[in-house]
Structure formats: C-alpha cells, structure tokens
Amino acid sequence: xxxxxxxxxxxxxxxxxxxxxxxxxxxxxxxxxxxxxxxxxxxxxxxxxxxxxxxxxxxxxxxxxxxxxxxxxxxxxx
Amino acid sequence: xxxxxxxxxxxxxxxxxxxxxxxxxxxxxxxxxxxxxxxxxxxxxxxxxxxxxxxxxxxxxxxxxxxxxxxxxxxxxx
DNA sequence: GGCAAACAAAACAAATATGTTTGGTTTATC
DNA sequence: GATAAACCAAACATATTTGTTTTGTTTGCC
Numbered sequence: 174x175x176x177x178x179x180x181x182x183x184x185x186x187x188x189x190x191x192x193x194x195x196x197x198x199x200x201x202x203x204x205x206x207x208x209x210x211x212x213x214x215x216x217x218x219x220x221x222x223x224x225x226x227x228x229x230x231x232x233x234x235x236x237x238x239x240x241x242x243x244x245x246x247x248x249x250x251x
Numbered sequence: 252x253x254x255x256x257x258x259x260x261x262x263x264x265x266x267x268x269x270x271x272x273x274x275x276x277x278x279x280x281x282x283x284x285x286x287x288x289x290x291x292x293x294x295x296x297x298x299x300x301x302x303x304x305x306x307x308x309x310x311x312x313x314x315x316x317x318x319x320x321x322x323x324x325x326x327x328x329x
Numbered sequence: 330g331g332c333a334a335a336c337a338a339a340a341c342a343a344a345t346a347t348g349t350t351t352g353g354t355t356t357a358t359c
Numbered sequence: 360g361a362t363a364a365a366c367c368a369a370a371c372a373t374a375t376t377t378g379t380t381t382t383g384t385t386t387g388c389c
Contacts, residue, residue, distance in 0.1 A: 181305050199335060210378065215337065222376060223303045225346085227259050230322065241319025244308065277365060288348065293367065300346055303376085 183220035185229075188243060190218040192236050206235040261298035263307075266321060268296040270314050284313040 193203055193214075200211040200218070216222050217232075233243050271281055271292075278289040278296070294300050295310075311321050 178305055181308060185304060201335075210380095211336080212338090212379080213377065215335095216377085219337070221338085223305045225301045225376075226263060226304050226307050226322075227256055227301045228377090229304050230259060239319060240322035241317060244304075244318035279365075288350095289366080290349080290368090291347070293365095294347090297367070299368085303346075306347090 178223060179220070182223055185224075185244070186218040186220040188245065189229075189232060189236075192238055192243070193218075196236055198236070203232070203235060207231045256301060257298070260301055263302075263322070264296040264298040266323065267307075267310060267314075270316055270321070271296075274314055276314075281310070281313060285309045 193200070198206075200214045204211040204214050213228075214232075217224050217228070229243060230240065233240050271278070276284075278292040282289040282292050291306075292310075295302050295306075307321060308318065311318050
C-alpha cells in the first residue's frame with residue numbers, strides 16, 4: 174500500500190526493458206529514437222523514477238507497441 | 252513537432268474528463284478515490300501538466316478502465 | 330593486456346509536477 | 360438575493376523528474 178509506487182516503478186521498468194530487448198535495441202539506440210540520453214532510459218528501466226506519461230508515450234511509439242501493452246495489468250499487478 | 256507535448260497533454264486531459272463524466276463522477280469525487288485534491292484532477296484534465304505514469308495509472312484504476320483505453324491512440328493522435 | 334560498447338549508479342543544476350491555498354465564474358436551489 | 364457545489368486558474372513552497380556529466384563494472388573483441 175505504502176509502496177505501491179515503488180512496485181509500480183520497478184514493474185514498469187522491467188516491462189519496458191523486456192520490450193526493448195525483444196526488439197533488439199540497446200538503451201543508447203532507444204534513447205536516440207526519442208532524442209534522450211541513454212541514462213534517462215536506464216533510470217526508468219531500473220525503477221528509479223516515476224516517469225511522465227508523455228515520456229512513456231514516446232517510448233511506446235519508438236518501440237512500436239501500444240500503451241496497453243506497456244501497462245499490461247497482469248504484468249504490473251504481479 | 253515542437254508542441255507534441257502540448258497536444259498530448261490536452262488530448263490526454265480531454266480523454267480523462269470524458270471517461271470521468273461517462274462514469275458520472277465529479278472531480279472532487281474522483282480525487283477522493285485516489286486521495287488527491289480536485290485541483291490536481293483539474294490540472295490534468297485541462298492539459299496544464301504532463302502527469303506521472305503512476306498518477307494516470309491510479310486514475311485509470313479509480314475510473315475502472317484500462318491504460319489502453321486512457322491512451323487510445325486514435326483519440327490521442329487526432 | 331588494451332580497447333570499446335552497454336549498462337548501473339551517483340551527483341548536480343534546471344525544469345516541471347505536486348500539494349495546498351485562494352479567488353473567481355457558472356449553475357442550480359432556496 | 361443568498362447559498363452551495365463544481366470547476367477553472369493562479370500563486371506559492373516543496374518534491375521529483377529530467378538533462379547532463381562522471382565513475383565504475385561487465386562483456387567481448389583485437
């Protein structure tokens with residue numbers, strides 16, 4: 174309850190990493206697609222931040238997946 | 252291009268307002284469901300902020316819709 | 330061993346979201 | 360007219376994300 178947020182960040186990060194790797198992209202490559210440093214991608218994937226909706230939207234577009242796939246409830250609710 | 256973000260915020264806000272009203276909830280009522288002030292809801296609905304992914308996630312849960320429904324591409328890309 | 334790429338992580342400044350209060354508008358009810 | 364509810368919007372302090380740089384680790388290749 175108190176760390177629903179911490180859990181959310183970790184699961185969202187893992188999900189994005191999972192999708193990125195399934196597309197055979199590196200963090201620097203994904204970053205380049207959305208004009209971001211690879212560290213910004215890394216921070217999200219490692220669950221260190223609660224990213225903005227727009228940033229996830231950009232990442233989803235770059236990875237060519239829907240927001241529904243990124244936020245797949247069954248994967249996020251463990 | 253330069254204001255993709257501005258566009259995103261406005262469309263996301265309208266979409267959330269649309270869903271909230273379809274559930275016959277007021278901003279104060281939705282806010283109460285996620286322990287937020289109604290002003291925070293209003294700011295999002297009026298496209299004044301780029302909310303965090305977790306906040307949208309909470310709102311989607313409170314409105315009982317999937318993230319895919321909130322970020323419906325056809326509605327967001329106009 | 331030496332080198333480069335990919336990644337994790339920390340630190341810093343700058344930009345932005347969030348929490349909160351306040352004022353104002355509209356609508357409806359009495 | 361008075362009151363209340365819903366909403367928009369601005370302002371402020373605080374917290375957090377974001378952009379950027381830096382350090383270190385691991386892996387693979389030469």
